[in-house]
Amino acid sequence: MGGNGGGGTNAEKRPNELLGSWFVRSGWSKGELARQVNRRARQLGANHISTDTSRVRRWLDGENPREPIPRILSELFSERFGCVVAVEDLGLRAAHQSPSVSGVDLPWTGPQTVALISEFSRSDLMLARRGFLGTSLALSAGPTLIEPMQRWLVPGPTAPRDEPETAAASRRPGRLSQPELDLLESTTVMFRQWDAQCGGGLRRKAVVGQLHEVTDLLQEPQSESTTRRLFKVAAELAELAGWMSYDIGLQPTAQKYFVLALHAAKEAADKPLGSYILSSMSRQMIHLGRPDDALELIHLAQYGSRDCASPRTQSMLYAMEARAYANMGQPGKCKRAVRMAEDTFEDAVEFDEPEPDWIRFFSEAELHGENSHSFRDLAYVAGRSPTYASLAEPVMQQAVDLFEKDKEHQRSYALNLVGMGTVHLLRREPEQSAVLVRKALTIAKKVRSERVNTRIRKTVDTAVRDFGDLAAVVDLTAQLAVDLPETAEAV
Secondary structure, eight states: OGGGTOOOOOSOOOOOHHHHHHHHHHTOOHHHHHHHHHHHHHHTTOTTOOOOHHHHHHHHTTOOOOTTHHHHHHHHHHHHHTSOOOTGGGTOOOTTOOGGGSOSOOOOOHHHHHHHHHHHHHHHHHTOSTTHHHHTSOOOOTHHHHHHHHGGGSOOOOOOOOOOOOHHHHTSTTOOOHHHHHHHHHHHHHHHHHHHHHOTTTTHHHHHHHHHHHHHHHTSOOOHHHHHHHHHHHHHHHHHHHHHHHHTTOHHHHHHHHHHHHHHHHHTTOHHHHHHHHHHHHHHHHHTTOHHHHHHHHHHHHHHTTTTOOHHHHHHHHHHHHHHHHHTTOHHHHHHHHHHHHHHHHHHHHHOOOOOGGGTTOOHHHHHHHHHHHHHHHHHHTTSOHHHHHHHHHHHHHHHHHHHTOTTOHHHHHHHHHHHHHHHHHTTOHHHHHHHHHHHHHHHTTSOOHHHHHHHHHHHHHHHHHHTTSHHHHHHHHHHHHHOOSOOOOO
């Protein structure tokens, strides 16, 4: 009985109308759905799952299957329809789901934040096989994502001031020294540099391991100021773990880390860092085709850090706002946000204030890259508009030229080369596009980033569709098959 994933109950059941509705619209037969569930289960290592048409019929009749089948069905239907289809949308319930993997509406308290980060990072390390943890989660979107994130704005209890150190207190176990804290913070900086140079696939496990170590320190007695600094380190590491997961295609895992990072940033009372984490969540929502959610997250970030974010951080938030508006097909608001991003970036350059390391990536090259991608996205939304493509080209060229000299951000260089390639395709210049994508391919071989690989593949697919007979496109397709024969394995 255990091999079929059944719910194991004889209680009277009613047909699952929600699951039935999604099933009918999918166009799948019961046999096709059963085969897909079995295939996905084998990928997860759940070899005991053996589903057949009669089992699918029982689900439709109201039987609630055991984990991991509800999560597998959520993912299969999400992929089929190109939107988030949660377990609850299918009329199913997740059985015995622990708090760390049951969504994003988590308690905003310090001890529970530590416990959740500890549990989730430990699970990630234990289930590090590609996709296992990611497919045991479901993405949140719409109100189920936005409403819990709004609680970031609710003031927490005022933290007490540090009491003067006493000889007894200084001997308490777990009290970190200043050099030890400094080393933790510098290690986070190093991890961020590795990610920029090498992509998310090479060091993700190391970042998750370091994050888990920090939660151990947070469960020991520390002074108030040390606790805040540790929460800040935890927030930065969780954001980076999320970013690396996003980069290699583990989207639900990435979202969970971003949410946990935001909780840690709130405990650290670091509003600018919280706004940065929300911007990463926003970028993910744009990538997943949900620009409305992306815009809500950016507005939350802007409002929450309105009185404390540096000009560079504000510029980055405006640039992400422009991306959201572009993908929503709102050119007027997009152009205004682009101008605001440029103006506030000039302030950042002029005043040149000391800034945290996490915003250091937002250089002039990154600004041009974001703004040119906004114009490029507008071109797509407006039916491959040559007007917006011509707006994107000079700005994108500036980004490419600047990133070419920047050896620390090779992934960004590759992404902007591909972006420039898409602009040339929009302008019906396939030869120029092929030259740029070839350059990006040479970088992609060194950078473990499924995001780069996916964008290259999509751009080549577009070139084949529009200019498939052209020699340059034929040659590029052949090179793609050699250089990126299959999806990179995550680490």
